[in-house]
Amino acid sequence: MPIRKEILTRFTIIYWLVFLFAIGVIAKIIHLQFAEGTKWKERAMELSQKEFIIQANRGDILDAEGKTLCSSVPFYEIRMDMMAEGITDDVFIDNLDSLSLYLADFFKNKTKEQYKKEIKHARVRKERYFLIKKNVAFTDFKTIKNFPIFKMGKNRGGFIAIPTYKRVKPFNILASRTIGYVLENESGEKSGYLGIESAYDHELRGIKGLKLMKKIPGNQWMPIHDANEIEPKDGRDVITTIDVILQDVAETSLMKQLTESNADWGCVVLMEVSTGDIKAMANLQRDSLGRYGEYFNHAIGSSVDPGSIFKLPSLIVALEDGYVDLDSIIDTENGVKMYYNKPMRDSHKGGYGRISVQKVFEKSSNVGVSKIITRYYESQPQRFIDRLYSMRLNMPLGLEIPGEAKPVIVGPKNKFWSGLTLPWMSVGYSIQITPLQILAFYNAIANNGIMVKPRFVKAIQEHGKVIKTFDPEILHPSICSKQTVQKARKMLEGVVERGTATNLKNDHIKIAGKTGTAQIANDKEGYGNAGNRTYRASFCGYFPAENPKYTCIVMINNPRGKVFYGGSLSGPVFEEIAELVYAKSLDIHAPCTTKYYLAKSEMPDVKNGNKDYLKTACKKLKFKMVDDNENAEWVNIITEPSKIICQSTNTSRKNIVPSVIGMGLSDAVYLLEQKGLKVCVKGRGTIAEQYPEPGMEVNKNDTIKLSLI
Structure with a gap:
């Protein structure tokens, strides 16, 4: 009996413990359901659903003529929702073979059977976000969306295309460093890095959107098509001042000279005198494998000893103070x-x-310039420095593009100033300045003393419409007197006419400028001995000399060939660019004084062809035209001394060869191909013979042979 009682006691204790535990669980469930239900539902929603940023389509960067320098090209991740409402079992079974075949033939990365097996398994697993292919180009995307099942659309056919945008430069390295790059951070946000991409990131990036996504098996996130999704707003386009044709010439010419001289790096900048527009900026540097690419923007970021091209500001100081004359x-x-x-x-x-x-x-x-400066400024060096400062040579240009190095021109109070500083500074040493900063100075001389800020961007456009423009900005209204400007220009013209750059003298365009050959200091050996010196060759100037339109600087660092002088190494690059600009720009040519006389001969020969084109030409040239059939599209021409007569020709008869004799090739090909015929051409000029002959019967895809003279 005591044993039975003990067992009952234990059972009762266990019963009540289980009962109390159950009550506690029920109470907790009720508490969670009603007291904390909202909280945990929101928590569950946070873990299973999440808002993702939709990157806006970044705006294009265009050259001055509207050519695309950099653009965002869409690539797609193609996925499939196996449970889309339109994919019934019958639809799936009927189209699986053909879809698998299309995918296998198009991508060629798997066989038809492999695609069929994978899609079938995905269907069994009821996958809502099955991956088909990543990094699909836009042209391929347009083809794929018409494949079986996919052509039913997103909701019925389960076709999911997720776009991503990659930055592409159609002209490859042309102005690559000036254009800049786009970087993506860990959260997927993209922003401009360097160059125009960075300076105008706020215009290019657009406004990001938001989309709701839910977590699915495999730790993947699938979009939820929610009404609250926020669409991104595309970025605006930036219209630069760069001319891609001039940029190509600058880069090609510089590349050739760097390769021949085996130099470390080189840069070219071409600027429009009156506006400061940068028409071309090339920066090429040799890598460890001997290849040249745009790895650093030396034009704005390399602050170097300018050498002899700095003799111009030195002599302008002495001329302006009246100590010397030419x-x-x-x-x-x-x-x-x-x-x-x-x-x-x-x-x-x-x-x-x-x-x-x-x-x-x-x-x-060097001796002449240093003697002038030391004679008049050795006892008052601060006056020389102040004059340089007054011409803004000690200040950065304030470029929108990041990375501009600050010029360094120390004064006599600086701890590094010595008795050697003044004479060596006068010939371009003991100072640091970038190629673009010295170009801006030369541009001011070409611009009658007005220093303008280099301009890389002239407008912002949205959906093809210009919404903002940037005017030229004056940095200094007059760096020196007009008289001194004229003397400086006379000196620069003399360099090409009689001095160190006579190799640039030509019959087409008059160039003015200054050569520079600076020794490069080595950290260990200074400027080295006679057999171990390195040089920096430069030429900076403008053209046409009599009415400057463009300034240009060419700098080549550490050439290893026998030629290292600025006139011989950098000068030819300058001249090649000047020749192309001269050929391309009608506004810099001298007015034509040749007298022209109107021809008083008979009407010109006119080819048979399209009547509408002929009518437009006659109206423009004020020729009299007589038309025997207003409804005719194609006509034969008879020219008389006072008029052009149009005779209609029948081209509408089916399976009959029309006459194209007397026509130009473009009209003839158009007319024959409209009738489904193929064309074989021999010669050039006007159609003289055709076979089969006019009026003969032909069938579609027959070949017509044309002889031109």
């Missing part, structure tokens, strides 16, 4: 001048003796 005589001695036991040498051995300031500049005499 005909002032300077003794260059034997081509060597000692400054604190350090020799300053001219490239011409033996020197030039006593010569004018004009010739000092034309021959690029």
Whole structure:
């Protein structure tokens, strides 16, 4: 009995424990359902559904003529919803074979049987987001969406196409660094990096959208077609100042010179004088494999010793202060001048003796320029520096494009100033300035003293309509007096006429500019010895000299060939660009003075052909035209001294060869191909013979042989 009682007691305890536990579970369920139900439903929704950002289609970057420099090209991820309402069992079974065959023939990455097996398994598993193919181009996407089942559409055929956009540059490396790049962060957001992509990212990127997606097996997210989805707004297009034709010439010419000289890097900038528009900017650098590419924007980011091209601002300072004039005589001695036991040498051995300031500049005499500056500014170096500062040479240009290096021109209070600083600064050493900054200075001389800011973008457009324009910006209204500007231009013209750049003198276009050959300092050996020196060759100038329209700078760093002078190495690149601009730009040609006389001969020969085109030409040229059949589309022509007579020709009869004799090739081909005939052509000019002959019967796809003379 005691044992039975003990068993009952234990059973009762267990019963009540289970009962109390059940009550607790029920209470918790009720609490969760009613007290915290909303909270946990929202939590479950957060884990199973999520808002994803839809990136807007980034705007295009266009050249000045509207050609695409950079664009967002769509690529698609193709998926299939196996449970779409239109894919019934009958539809699926009837179309599975053909869909598998289409996919296998199109992508050629799997066999028909492999596609069939995978799609069938996906159907059994009731997959709502089955992957077909990634990275599908837009043209391929248009084809695929017409495949069996897919052509039923998104809702009925389960065809899901998820677009992504990749940045593409149709002209490859042309202006690549100037255009910039687009980077994508961990969250998938894209933003501009470097160049125009970065400077105008706020215009290009558009406004992102949002879409709701739910989590499905396989840790994948599938879009939910929700009414609250926010569509993205496409970015705006940026119209640059770059001319892709001039950019191509600049890059090709620079590439050729760099390759021949085996140089480290080089850059070219072409700028429009009055507006500051950058028409071309090429930056090429050699990699470890000896290949050249746009890896760094040296034109705006490399602050270097400019060398002799800085002699222009040095002499402008002395001219502006009235210490010298172009005909002032300077003794260059034997081509060597000692400054604190350090020799300053001219490239011409033996020197030039006593010569004018004009010739000092034309021959690029280091001794001559340094003697002028030290004579008048050694006791007042701050005056020289202040003059340079007043011409804005110590300030960055404030470019929208990131990466501009700041110019460095130290003054006498700087701890690195010494007795050697002034003479070497006067010839382009002991200072740091970028190629574009020195070009802006030369451009100011070409622009009658007005310094304009280099402009890379001239307008913003949206859906083909310009909504914002950017006017030229003046950085300095007058860097020096008009008289000094004229003297500076005379010196620059003399360099090409009689100085170190006579190789650029030609009959087509007059060039003005300055050569520069700077030694490059080495961290360990300084400027090195005579057999171990490296150089930077430059030419900076403008054209046409008499009425400047464009300025240009060419800089080539560390050429390894026998030629390293600026006039011989950088000058030819400058000249090639100038020749193309001259040929391309009618506004820089001198007005034609040749007298033209109107011909008083008979009517010109006119080919048979389309009457509407002929009527337009006659109206434009004010020729009298007589038409015997207003409804005729094709006519034969008879020309008389005072009029052109149109005789209708019958081209409408089916399976009959029309006459195309006397027509031009384009009209003849159009007419014959309209009738379903193939054309074989021999010769050029006007149709003289045809076979089969006019009036003969033919069938569709027969070949007509045409002889032209």
